[in-house]
Amino acid sequence: MSKNSVSNSVIRRLPRYYRFLGELEKQGTVRISSRELSEKMALTASQIRQDLNCFGGFGQQGYGYNVSELREKIGEILGVHSGNPIILIGAGNLGRTIATHMSFAERGFRLIGIFDIDPKLSGVEIGDLKVRNSIELERFCIENSPTAAVLCIPKEAAAEIAKRLQSYGIKAFWNFSHFDLRSENSDVIVENVHLGDSLMTLAYGLNSMNDTEK
Amino acid sequence: MSKNSVSNSVIRRLPRYYRFLGELEKQGTVRISSRELSEKMALTASQIRQDLNCFGGFGQQGYGYNVSELREKIGEILGVHSGNPIILIGAGNLGRTIATHMSFAERGFRLIGIFDIDPKLSGVEIGDLKVRNSIELERFCIENSPTAAVLCIPKEAAAEIAKRLQSYGIKAFWNFSHFDLRSENSDVIVENVHLGDSLMTLAYGLNSMNDTEK
Numbered sequence: 001m002s003k004n005s006v007s008n009s010v011i012r013r014l015p016r017y018y019r020f021l022g023e024l025e026k027q028g029t030v031r032i033s034s035r036e037l038s039e040k041m042a043l044t045a046s047q048i049r050q051d052l053n054c055f056g057g058f059g060q061q062g063y064g065y066n067v068s069e070l071r072e073k074i075g076e077i078l079g080v081h082s083g084n085p086i087i088l089i090g091a092g093n094l095g096r097t098i099a100t101h102m103s104f105a106e107r108g109f110r111l112i113g114i115f116d117i118d119p120k121l122s123g124v125e126i127g128d129l130k131v132r133n134s135i136e137l138e139r140f141c142i143e144n145s146p147t148a149a150v151l152c153i154p155k156e157a158a159a160e161i162a163k164r165l166q167s168y169g170i171k172a173f174w175n176f177s178h179f180d181l182r183s184e185n186s187d188v189i190v191e192n193v194h195l196g197d198s199l200m201t202l203a204y205g206l207n208s209m210n211d212t213e214k
Numbered sequence: 215m216s217k218n219s220v221s222n223s224v225i226r227r228l229p230r231y232y233r234f235l236g237e238l239e240k241q242g243t244v245r246i247s248s249r250e251l252s253e254k255m256a257l258t259a260s261q262i263r264q265d266l267n268c269f270g271g272f273g274q275q276g277y278g279y280n281v282s283e284l285r286e287k288i289g290e291i292l293g294v295h296s297g298n299p300i301i302l303i304g305a306g307n308l309g310r311t312i313a314t315h316m317s318f319a320e321r322g323f324r325l326i327g328i329f330d331i332d333p334k335l336s337g338v339e340i341g342d343l344k345v346r347n348s349i350e351l352e353r354f355c356i357e358n359s360p361t362a363a364v365l366c367i368p369k370e371a372a373a374e375i376a377k378r379l380q381s382y383g384i385k386a387f388w389n390f391s392h393f394d395l396r397s398e399n400s401d402v403i404v405e406n407v408h409l410g411d412s413l414m415t416l417a418y419g420l421n422s423m424n425d426t427e428k
Contacts, residue, residue, distance in 0.1 A: 020392075041394075052278055102409060107410055107413045108416075148416065182256060187417040189416065193409065194229070198283075199322070202386050202403065203322025206298055206385060
């Protein structure tokens, strides 16, 4: 089965498998059954077997999964070592946090540039990088060929900058602006992160619980 | 139909409806058909009708939805004005960004306290609040009865502090630590935010695209 025919919902679960298996590896667990893994991950064992079968299946009947091997293979599928060059746009609070907090290198990316339109931020150090002015974007992209960008900018600016970046060769967006980017063509992929949506879901859950208690 | 019987996937889409309707309202749109809304949101029109029917259905055949009215109703369902008191644990980069960047008040919460174990951070101002030392947590919770907590702490600390906070009456967790909190009982709800998972999904998409081009 080719990678591209794997369903989106399976793909979305892979990072979670990868994380859980990493934990198990750290704890010294050598192998695990789909039942044990299902208990840890709050999925059904058959779900887990189905998911992993999409990629050829790694388990052995009666033996379970080799933790390191399975983790390594899922990492390969996700491309965690692929080091795609990525740039970050917007060096405000959020941008700075993402730049310093996120292990890009463990997740398939290499952060190679940080940009902001505010000239006062030019030269400010964030981790190993110095903030550059956004006017340098085009030249930087020609010289360094980043393929992905993190957008930590206000929503008013998101659509325009995304368009500009696409013309500079950016193919993937990790979008934190409060604006749903949509890829108009299949040459571009977008991950919209809406933290506010997650918070509202929590509010709903809490309020439902309170209603039930009344 | 009672709120509690609405499926989780519908609930997860509500914040997105709320956001899109807010945009439309700002642009001065008074009413919208499910077909127009579906184009904007990249959902099918029948999906939208189904979703909104879960809550009694707001549309009128041939007229569409009144944008402000629908937004207001979805906001009510989500409880965006419910102002649940919430505290934030961990005043590092991420915690500070969440505290200043997130409009809690528009999403059903009221941020009333920020805590950190580092005594050097005590008294530091973040927005309207001053960081308190974590030893004050119990007293603060008794006096102010927060019902929710944001966890912006290392994963090693997450399980222990979550347990402690539950004993102080916290019922909802917005968890940014790299650790899947699981509610062991139905009295507690958790939203785990794993930004790294989202980034890995992007890596997968980008790598799949590159593979196809080869």
